[in-house]
């Protein structure tokens with residue numbers, strides 16, 4: 001059985017200029033398929049709020065709702081680095097709350113790291129969690145848990161805002177994060193931050209100049225009806241699955257499914 005990807009492997013990849021891929025995963029089927037496909041890191045994102053639980057934004061999802069999903073992804077993998085998102089409301093109060101939540105994820109899911117949103121304003125939380133030996137992935141630029149404060153889904157770091165995003169990147173790295181997600185940041189700024197930072201950057205809507213990329217799997221697989229401009233749909237699973245369900249409905253109604261090959265016989269008569 002191959003060993004798990006370790007955080008030092010990702011630091012080495014940055015030094016050697018090897019890019020790596022992360023996808024979200026929230027269940028056993030996708031976790032196994034994605035690591036077989038060579039995806040280095042799996043994120044049990046709070047995007048599960050939208051993609052699993054059907055909430056209108058990520059704000060509603062709770063620690064108790066994310067923990068079973070993260071545990072399932074860990075159980076279903078042997079190689080991928082599994083990272084769990086700390087949901088809105090579970091770390092902002094201060095370092096003690098952040099460490100308590102991160103500790104729950106580590107104990108109850110077996111994940112290798114946690115991720116939280118915010119740069120300068122969350123540096124103390126990142127420092128407290130890493131001081132306890134728990135690896136932290138930062139997340140700056142557009143941070144969906146702050147969508148109301150940021151005025152909606154908007155690119156962050158255009159013009160004068162670029163200094164703020166740069167300062168957030170530096171703060172996250174200095175607080176001890178092992179990597180940082182850059183979400184919806186102009187490509188040239190993300191490239192500069194990637195060159196400046198000692199830790200890997202993971203882009204989503206941040207161009208090709210980051211050390212790694214992350215996407216929500218239902219977006220890249222074509223299951224979500226509306227996605228950001230940064231998403232490439234590598235498959236149209238929504239169409240494939242809809243066609244399969246329609247064929248099943250038709251065959252059940254016609255009586256052509258199940259066929260003889262799907263049906264158990266009585267024991268053969270003793271002759």
Ligand SMILES: Nc1nc(=O)c2c([nH]1)NC[C@@H]1CN(c3ccc(C(=O)N[C@@H](CCC(=O)O)C(=O)O)cc3)CN21
Nearest residue numbers: 047050051058144153154155216219224227228229230
């Ligand atoms: N399915 C899914 N995919 C995601 O990428 C995702 C989630 N859910 N939930 C949590 C956050 C929210 N995110 C989002 C959601 C919407 C846009 C979006 O609509 N972007 C538009 C507008 C950009 C603009 O106006 O500047 C785009 O065209 O990219 C972007 C990121 C990223 N995350």
Ligand SMILES: CC(C)C(=O)C(=O)O
Nearest residue numbers: 024045046047181214
């Ligand atoms: C989009 C990624 C970075 C994320 O935070 C999530 O899926 O929750």
Ligand SMILES: [Mg+2]
Nearest residue numbers: 045046047085
């Ligand atoms: Mg998230």
